Amino acid sequence: MQILKYALSKHPIIASVMEKEDLDKALATDCGIVLLMKADIGTLKTVVDKIKETDKLVFSHVDMIGGIKRDKYGIKFLADDVGLDGIVSTHPNLIKIAQKHNLLTIQRVFILDTASIRQGVRSINESNPDAVEVLPGIAVPHIKDIIEKDIKDKLVIAGGLINTEDEIVSILKNGASGVSSSARELWSSNEKIKSIIAN
Numbered sequence: 001m002q003i004l005k006y007a008l009s010k011h012p013i014i015a016s017v018m019e020k021e022d023l024d025k026a027l028a029t030d031c032g033i034v035l036l037m038k039a040d041i042g043t044l045k046t047v048v049d050k051i052k053e054t055d056k057l058v059f060s061h062v063d064m065i066g067g068i069k070r071d072k073y074g075i076k077f078l079a080d081d082v083g084l085d086g087i088v089s090t091h092p093n094l095i096k097i098a099q100k101h102n103l104l105t106i107q108r109v110f111i112l113d114t115a116s117i118r119q120g121v122r123s124i125n126e127s128n129p130d131a132v133e134v135l136p137g138i139a140v141p142h143i144k145d146i147i148e149k150d151i152k153d154k155l156v157i158a159g160g161l162i163n164t165e166d167e168i169v170s171i172l173k174n175g176a177s178g179v180s181s182s183a184r185e186l187w188s189s190n191e192k193i194k195s196i197i198a199n
Helices: 002-010 020-027 046-053 072-082 091-101 114-127 137-150 165-173 190-198
Strands: 011-018 033-036 057-061 084-089 103-109 133-134 154-160 180-181
Touching: 002 033, 002 057, 011 020, 020 046, 033 046, 046 057, 046 072, 057 103, 072 091, 072 190, 084 091, 091 133, 091 137, 103 114, 103 137, 114 137, 133 137, 133 165, 137 165, 165 180, 165 190
Parallel strands: 011 033, 011 180, 033 057, 057 084, 084 103, 103 133, 133 154, 154 180
Antiparallel strands: none
């Protein structure tokens, strides 16, 4: 978890890459982490190698990788043969498997209402990921007390429906360590955001 914590402290914005044509744009930024939202078994290794040449951490949303079964063999392949640094998943069982293969883990939790918050906290406590990604990310300021009380020992990443630098600042001031965004125009805002928060 320390390497993830350090990366987010240096560059709190995660470049969430949805389309292949956005990869070069992400690599040209100072984002320390690239999250591949879409991938397939045929090209994933090549893409991961390209990202690693830039010394960025590379994660993939394992639930959305085409051609790989979501089981212990698929996760082992991602760790040993593809060389991912970590995975993102909504499934606690995959988080546990990934941990056995020394992958960093981010568990996605959807905040819809009070019941989903309680369920999310239970799931997080069961799987014990390195970080929790809260969706939609704009909900983070509204659940600051829950973050501080129930998931205080986890890094919190906000993702989804985040469109402005002001939203990122608010989210980071209210309990999140990082923000995952597919908005290309925000990927180069790391230093500006850190400066605003510092002042």
